[in-house]
Amino acid sequence: MSRFCGDVDAEPVLSAAAHWKKSCLLSDGSALSGQALWTPACIEEIDKYFVQRPDEGAGNFQDKLEQQLAPVSPEAKMLAAEMMWAMYLCPSSLTASHKRETVQTLWARSGKPLPSSSEQWLSDAVLSGVGSAGPGFNQNQWRELAFCVAFASRLKAEPEQRRQALLNDPWKFDEWITQLPDGKARQLRHMVLYLLFPDEFERIFGKTDRRAVLRHYTGRPNREIDKLSPDAIDRELQNIRTRLEQQHGTTQLDYYIQPLRDEWRVDTFSAATEEVTPANVLAALEEIDRDGVPASAASMAYDLVYKAKRYPPKYVLSLAVKHATGEPLDREQFSGGEKSPAFRLLRRLGFNILLKDDTAAGDGGESPIAALMDGFLAQAREGTDLSTQGYPGEYRGLQVKVSFGKGNFARIPWIAFLAEGQTVPLGIYPVLLYYKAQEQLLLCYGVSEENRPKAAWEESHMNRTVEQWFRERGLGRPDRYGSSYVAAAWDTSKHLPLPELEAALDGVIDEYHRTLKGTSPDDAEKLAVKVDIQAAINSFSAALRAARVDFGTRHNELAAAFVCSLLAKPFVILTGLSGSGKTQIAVRFGEWLGEGRLHVAAVRPDWTGSEALFGYEDALRPKSADGRAAWVVPAPLAFILRAYEDPDHPYLLVLDEMNLAHVERYFADVLSGMESGLDCLPNLELDAGTWRMKKGLETSIPFPPNLYIVGTVNVDETTYMFSPKVLDRANTFEFRVSTQDLVAQRHKPTNAQPGEMELVRGLLELSRSGSDAPEEPLNALAARLRTLHAFLSRHHFEFGHRVFQEALRFGGFGLAAGFPDVNSILDRIVMQKVLPRLHGSRRRLELPLLGLARFCTQLPEVIESDKELSSMLEALTGSNGPAQLPISYDKVRRMLYALQVNQFASYTE
Secondary structure, three states, rough: OOOOOOOOHHHHHHHHHHHHHHHHOOOOOOOOOOOOOOHHHHHHHHHHHHHHHHOOOOOOOOHHHHHHOOOHHHHHHHHHHHHHHHHHOOOOOHHHHHHHHHHHHHHOOOOOOOHHHHHHHHHHHOOOOOOOOHHHHHHHHHHHHHHHHHHHHHHOOEEEEEEHHHHHHHHHHHHHOOOOOOOOOOOOHHHHHHHHHHOOOOOOOOOOOOOOOOHHHHHHHHHHHHHHOHHHHHHHHHHHHHHHHHHHHOOOOOOOOOOOOOHHHHHHHHHOOOOOOOOOOHHHHHHHHHHHHHHHOOOOOEEEEEEEEEOOHHHHHHHHHHHHHHHOOOOHHOOOOOHHHHHHHHHOOOEEEEEEEOOOHHHHOOOHHHHHHHHHHHHHHHHHOOOOEEEEOEOOOEEEEOOOOOOOOOOOEEEEEOOOOOOOOOOOOEEEEEEOOOOEEEEEEEEEEOOOOOOOOOHHHOOOEHHHHHOOOOOOOOOOOOEEEEEEEEEOOOOOOOHHHHHHHHHHHHHHHHHHHOOHHHHHHHHHHHHHHHHHHHHHHHHHHHHOOOOOOHHHHHHHHHHHHHHHOOEEEEEHHHHHHHHHHHHHHHHHHHOOOEEEEOOOOOOOOOOHHOEEEEEOOOOOOOOOOOEEEHHHHHHHHHHHHHOOEEEEEEOOOOOOOOOOHHHHHHHHHHHHHOOOEOOOEEOHHHHEEEEOOOOOEEOOOEOOOOOEEEOOOOOOOHHHHHHOOOEEEEEOOHHOOOOOOOOOOOOOOOOOOHHHOOOOOOHOOOOOOHHHHHHHHHHHHHHHHHHHHOOOOOHHHHHHHHHHHHHHHHHEEEEEEOOHHHHHHHHHHHHHHHHHHHHHHHHHHHHHHHHHHHHOOOOOOHHHOOOOOHHHHOOOOOOHHHHHHHHHHHHHHHHHHHOOOEEOO
């Protein structure tokens, strides 16, 4: 049964497809409104102004589409929005929010509001997609829309009886749609077949994958497969499915899910690249020269070098396949690297691939940057000649501007690399600054001094200004250019490592091109932020329940407290019974943050030092050619470095069974880095498969502020206690299971769906900026905390400024999140920040716990003397009456009971 998609819930999409078929294809109605939109007249308008008048000029697809459709009627504009909606039902390579925004924007151009009834068809469940369409669909949406127009026009031209017959017979419909113009090339053809007949046609939308599946399971060579029409391939795929279902004894099979996935994917690369020729590669290089390289396609370690220009090899090959077959090869389906089939193919076709730190361009000559620097430094040191003649005027598409001063020799000669529209007085640009007096050469993300530039470097590059760099090294203040940002630096009194310099410069130039190229719709979405803590918490709470993780009557309150705690301080400890949901809430939150933003590390008893999280230098592996040592990088460190490189999104590291080792031994550097903000992590990069220090940059970087850490704790004879140093820096939760939560209908938890990315990024914005809670309730909370502090000080359990400020910060988030009152927030603070620090003998704990019991029941302004408290033990421990702070009071009573029975108590039971 081809409708099976594994963990992907296809039913909302298929329900929308059935609605589309009934309302729009069998009749002339509308998917999103009650109007008649899918009419021959409206379709003809779109054909006339969009299909027949293509706009091949600059600009993105959506902007040009809106301009092309400006003359059409409101109904035709609404129809165009619905056509995009239908096109977006299958692809999962575009986000639901991006699809929804596109449809809503197009509809808005009609001047008519979208009816409220359309919300169900624009939901995330409907627009999440069922399979990747690959880069071909995303890059050719205008062609797919033109095919959609042709499909609708031809279908409406059929007599009604014939149209109904086609839409009820999958194989007749398959033959019919294949005969449409461009019907053999468009991915939308395969999507429409799956949407209308999901039990007969596969969710394989790319030509490359269809050929690879057929080649693997039939053994046919490509030359035979190329002769097959798309509908013939469809029949072959169904025959293969029938055979596989019999072989595996189940209909629950999908080509993108094990056990089938790895069976055929080995053939994908060879099938896709069989027809690639050197001419196709040259066509790909011309396309890159014309259109540039998308940020996501930049190479990390290698470049294809052609005529002294550098190109990302995988992207080149992907485009070369497009020029050979009509469809680009998805870069996620093949790997790069020295021994990869991709690199072997490109070299066999006559192209040179080099490491980024290899300056040779294949002809044995000196690299252009080496020649540039030799002349520049010699002239700068001589300090007499202001001429800049003879220097290259262009490098990697940028104007090279060299300056030694005007009239008088400058104290800081420089080389700037300028894009069109950017100047040194007004703009941003990569720049090499030579501070002669200090003998320092700085590669910088340059920023104009005289005028504020309209463009801006990404925040991730704005870590250290030239002025800060000078101050940190005791060099005083720089004469000029103090506001630019340092990317790398070299001591010119020593040998200058030109390969390292060139690689670092190329890296900054890559960032420069990406910055100025502007943002695609997907990139724009990455930057969109929706700051709404209640909406975010509600979304996470619903995702928990949808993943079959339900905490009963306290579910919403627990989800809110958990999120607010992470916002207040990105370190949370979860204690409690095994199987009570500790790990579930943490893991599901990580999944809700988005794909790839969760890492679960199982703590081992042999974690005895910081190397368990921060790695260590690998003395057994050889150093690189430029002297950089190899580094052993454990999985948690690789994840932390990934979070550092993506500062706009939150990440979650879960340390499972955190106290199986001495926490202070392996976690002290993390706590210090989180607290101080100072550099503590090794600044590493993957270089040809080996982790090494980044070239020419600082050796350490600060702990990423966008990383949340959650530790789970189990208590038995094999585990270790936490010190106050650790507990002071965390919010600690206790997980218990009430009797009423034990229901027979419990199901095994499933993965949580990612949250709306704008909301997820909004949480990160909140954690950076804080809440806008009113002062009055926070003042009341502060007064209660001071009362509590005064009492705890009598018994040497007082808390410090950090706990006080973090408690108020939690309170601000709690108020914004909708906690009912200050007392409910205070209840959580006592439970999460105060009680976890209490452990010891009865003599040490009894009076403090009695005072806390009084505080939790009545919230007095002053807690009674110790003598008066001693007489209250029986009354307080035996009372089940209402308390002002019920969660904390219940915990205090249990700790008092443990004191009576065991003469010792702690937060963890």
